[in-house]
Amino acid sequence: MDDPVSSWVFPGAEYRRVRHSGLMGAFTDATLAEGSGGYVDLLEDDSAVALWMEVPDAPHADDEDGPAQVREAVDPDNARIEEIARLLDEAHPQGRAHTYLWMIGVAPERQGEGLGTALMTPVLDRCDRAGRPAYLEASSARSRALYERLGFTVMNRPLQLPDGPTMWPMWREPQGG
Template sequence: MGAAIRAAGRDDRERIVRLLDEAFQDDPVSGWVFPGAEYRRATHHRLMTAFTEIVLAEGRIDLAEDGTACALWLPTPAGAHDPDDDGPAQLRAVVDPANERVELIGRLTADIHPADRAHEYLWMIGVSPHRQGQGLGTALIGSVLERCDREGTPAYLEASSARSRGLYERLGFEQHGPALRLPDGPLMWPMWREPQQP
């Protein structure tokens, strides 16, 4: 599918937050972090706002021109994981101070994140529910993976659903270590992709 994709800027912030909030309302991991539909509708957007702010400052957000899909990428140097990092606690304080799961998921995913090699980290990709299954996710990810292949850079992500895991496998990602089971919650699959020859 051909899709017009551009790098997002600060002017796109609210559009990206709305898109991610809508796209992840039914996601198993979002449902675990924010249990209950009413609570999730009232609170989830604050986490998406924090993620958007971090990636606008430190990475790159690719946005479909029509605003129906976006991908958040962070370049991650080797040795980036610091077990004493208080980022997850800071995130919880900003997003939902009473919700321990906001901090816990940050710590659990940091613990499984590979630190031995520099890579591109696909933090999340969101597609509007009415546009899912139309190839937008593949188009968004593909442009960065092509650059990774040219530059010899691996890529990493955590799949939050079996459906997304299948998409990533089709794009050359493989499971990287055991799946992460969130306490009393769903699985997340760490996935790694070596750069591929054109």
């Protein structure tokens, strides 16, 4: 909830506290929807979670209404929900199958303990064995540094949210021999 992008989408601590969980619920529902190719990794003590999607090589069908539907379901008066969904969709690479880390979160009191790395490493190992690249958007300089340590590189140019923080689309080619 304290992520710079979450703070931009839901300005104000109380507003974010009330509305943020609705967006996370929508992300989880989309991840687990039939045919999505998505899955959730959760640490045994519920201190960290990652939402992953298996993206096919075919270009995805444009869902013009998807961002608007998420906004309507989560917070109809918040245009930033729809805006960020559209910006991230435009930045997302197409034409090559990959594993997408849609969202990762670690309980604030547990951050810095390596839990994000613990969630990501098995998936990245599977990607390496399968020869499959991975993609994500870093939402802070701190997360960008973590992802760089895990072999991700910044693609093209950063994504600057209007009057908000920077995000970094990142790609990781399969590693190893």
